[in-house]
Amino acid sequence: MAIEQGIWKIGDKPVKLKPVGMADESLLEEQVMHDIAILDADWLLIGRQVRTDFDKFIDLLALDGDGNVIIIELKRDKTPREVVAQAIDYASWVVNLDESQIGEIYHQFARIYERPHDSLEAAFKARFGVALDSTDIQLNRAHQMVVVATKLDASTERIIHYLNTHADIAINALFFAAFQDGGNHYLSRAWMIAPEDNRERAASHASAKHAWNGEYYVSFGDNRSWADARQLGFIAGGGALWYSRTLAMLSEGDRVWVNIPKTGFVGVGIVTGERIRADQARFDTPDGRKALDESTLQAPYPQVDPSRSDEDAEYLVPVAWIHTVDREHAVNEAGLFGNQNTVCKPKTPKWDHTVKRLQQAWNIS
Known part of the structure; x- marks a missing residue:
């Protein structure tokens, strides 16, 4: 079922703001570079246009506080099915990355985009308040895929739901809508699947499928x-x-x-x-x-x-x-x-x- 977003200005009576098209999704990518909380406040951005071994480029890479990798693909001019297939293809490369490779991805990212921390260890500690070499952190133990789009067709939404529910693949969709109020512009977002559920699914897939004991x-x-x-x-x-x-x-x-x-x-x-x-x-x-x-x-x-x-x-x-x-x-x-x-x-x-x-x-x- 398609997700519809709206924003209303509250006054004597609610006034719905005018939706406007997002002419270029690279604009959204630029906003994310300034603050990844636009996507999720619990992530650390570690890469942009990351080149894979098969000469393709991942739009954005991030880590969560457990050290798990998030693959972020913007729909851009790709068809909905293409962007889902591409995200899964990228995941087949990400799953084999070791700590040194992820550290090098961040180092290049920090150098090119002048990030405040030049090492992944320093950036992780500053963002999450815990050392990356902590015994509780296992880098790339699990990964998620997130497709960012203004809309997806019903077939693609069914595919994402199926992969999560029956194939145990942690893939999600994040929908953005743009609105205008006079000279002001706003972004609204909506997750297709609750991000907590997706993170839990990724962690469960990485574990030995041991049943939770309820505690x-x-x-x-x-x-x-x-x-x-x-x-x-x-x-x-x-x-x-x-x-x-x-x-x-x-x-x-x-x-x-x-x-x-x-x-x-x-x-x-x-x-x-x-x-x-x-x-x-x-x-x-x-x-x-x-x-x-x-x-x-x-x-x-x-x-x-x-x-x-x-x-x-x-x-x-x-x-x-x-x-x-x-x-x-x-x-x-x-x-x-x-x-x-x-x-x-x-x-x-x-x-x-x-x-x-x-x-x-x-x-x-």
């Missing part, structure tokens, strides 16, 4: 007060969409196992509510319901800032703890699962082992 992993950032999270009952993430978006995966009743990176596992609990901005959260205290910054805290919580945009804000999820320990008694053993995502659904035997080991250590059924 959620949570990474609690070392720059946050675990003592206050224990006392008030919450987990948290934020500062960028990459860190806060996965909190939305959780629903009331889910069980979460909390790890502090480089420290160890410190708690398990049951989610009791939905994700909420930290500056809007309220907690039960002896003096009534209070905001986080009104509560008696054992350490400052600087992330609570109403002026932050929704993308950069800190978010909390309320949790009823089953068992917690302080940092000094964290469970940190060789062979336990670790990941930098704030929340994830691990599909690996190591996660089964981790949950069983924590159940034993904390006497939890």
Whole structure:
């Protein structure tokens, strides 16, 4: 089913803005070069017009915070089916790239387009706040394909849905529409498939097809007060969409196992509510319901800032703890699962082992 986009100006009555054609999709590519958040705020752009071994050029290459590669193809003057086939063809080349090749792709990109960081390691650390050589990062473990277009025919949409649903291929479409209001021009975007679903599909395909055990992993950032999270009952993430978006995966009743990176596992609990901005959260205290910054805290919580945009804000999820320990008694053993995502659904035997080991250590059924 074709996706239709619209923008309305709100006043005495809504006025629909006039749609205008996007005469040259290279204009969109230029905008992406200035800010890849136009496509996805969770990506790092690493290449433009990347030459493959079969003498074709990938429009754009990006990485996500797990080190997975995103192949981005603009439709331009290609037919919808051609651009989908081309993206899959490029993926057959990308899948074999090693760390040194990806690093060289970024180095050339940074040199030609004068990026602020000349190495992939520096750019990755600046963008995601974690070192590329971290044990939690595996470069090019999985990849996604994204077709960028103003519209696709129904047949091509069916092909993309089929590849995702039945062939387990992580391919998505991102639709853009342009609008005009007087002298102002605007872009609107819509995903064909939720980007979180596509990322999860790519990660699942790269794993050993191990069934998820139903238990959620949570990474609690070392720059946050675990003592206050224990006392008030919450987990948290934020500062960028990459860190806060996965909190939305959780629903009331889910069980979460909390790890502090480089420290160890410190708690398990049951989610009791939905994700909420930290500056809007309220907690039960002896003096009534209070905001986080009104509560008696054992350490400052600087992330609570109403002026932050929704993308950069800190978010909390309320949790009823089953068992917690302080940092000094964290469970940190060789062979336990670790990941930098704030929340994830691990599909690996190591996660089964981790949950069983924590159940034993904390006497939890």
